[in-house]
Amino acid sequence: MFPIEDFRVLNYFGQIVDILLVTYVVYKLIMIIRGTKAVQLVKGITVILAVWLLSSFFGLRTLEFIMSQTVTYGLLAIIIIFQPELRRGLEQIGRGKLFSSRSVPEEDLIQKSINSIVKASTYMGKRRIGALMSLERETGMNDYVETGIQMNANLTSELLINTFIPNTPLHDGAVILKENTILAAACYLPLSENPFISKELGTRHRAALGVSEVTDCVTIIVSEETGNISLTKNGELHRDLDEEQLRMLLEKEFLTDTKQTSSSRWQWGGKKNG
Template identity: 70%
Template sequence: MLFGELPVLNYVGNVIDVLLVWFVIYKIIMVIRGTKAVQLLKGITVIIVVQFLSKFLGLRTLEWIMDQALTWGFLAIIIIFQPELRRALEQLGRGKLFSRGSVPEEDEQTKVIEAVVKATSYMAKRRIGALISIERETGMGDYIETGIDLKAKVSSELLINLFIPNTPLHDGAVILQRNEVAAAACYLPLSESPFISKELGTRHRAAVGISEVTDSITVIVSEETGGISVTKNGELHRELTPDSLGEILTSTLIGQTRSSSGARWQWRGKRDG
């Protein structure tokens, strides 16, 4: 009797087969989590459910439409999501497709917030224009690719130096990913909203634009006035102080106020005179 014909080995082989399939599916979900592909997956799920219901209820016309959507949808996916597919293949070639992404701890996130607040306060006093976008759940890989890769640990000194006028990387946005400066001199989409004040420039429009297409939170320092602003969820919050900026970043990124006793967030860094 061959080993492949043993019932126990067949059972073990089936179990391993199922576990491997689930492992691959899980890792693929982890890769696309936080990207535009998640919305695509939701749409495909809706189409499959509608197709099943139309077949069960005998709705022939609707069933035919859903069949066509699934048949031609694969080609549409390749065309629409070509950048995401290319990035996934590149990660596979570098052996990073199944790597486990690190999630920043609260202490690390707090250090990032303090670095951003300190750098923003310094630049605001000296009217150094700045645009800092912090990635959250929605991936910003498409925009990171438009800039210069850095992959450097976040610090206030680094952020300040990146925006010093007439330096190679000062023009554009800095994107923070987890606890790193992912890239500098990045291009962000400009908002076409007619409700943005005419007195605001490209930095503010870019900050609003990225907040309309991702869930990122973006900090702006005006070069003309030194004013500090924040955008999130398509909304612009202007004329902020370092303390109010810290409160917004903490509540958004960590989900709680800095002080457990309910006191207001206070930046404890050295004040610039």
């Protein structure tokens, strides 16, 4: 028989493994909903729980009763509200992707992707081929990817150009890019409701501004009427960009300035430089 000390060690080891597993699963679940509408809902639930605890602490019986009823019946509401995220999580479990790690693209791969985007935008601008391309960053865009046709293809300028050729099945809508991959085409983006947008801007510009208001993505627009190239980020519109200006903006957003620190890494979805 094993001594009692061995059982205690095994018990402690089991508790540590249990905590680590639960922590990892929670982390992966957070990664699934990160950047989606579910994040705002989680914040709302956190506020409700905080109010419930405070009302109990200060003896606010009526408010405590209301909050307790909200929490009691909130499980069903959570299932209904988080249905898209729950479905996406179950699909990832089924595909074995829940515990997969996310690789970080290398510097040359990022630069190659930027070159492809700039080349395609310039080509389409000269020929007045309308285009709308959203580049995902920290905020996930799975909600919008699911509205289009999934491609999961390697990013090349030729493929981008062919996608937006008029009268082809995928030309209408937005292309969503992630790192060096074309996730989907013919996607629907939310239109901006800003009343101060110039009346001369069309649906593509309004969609680009709209998605930049609810995510941190960078969106490139090529006007079908004028061939001008524009870029939106954080609700801001940069119009009439030439090839070099577009390249500079993309590099500023997606390339980390290695001169600031020798330990910094190149990240396609990194924060913009200060």
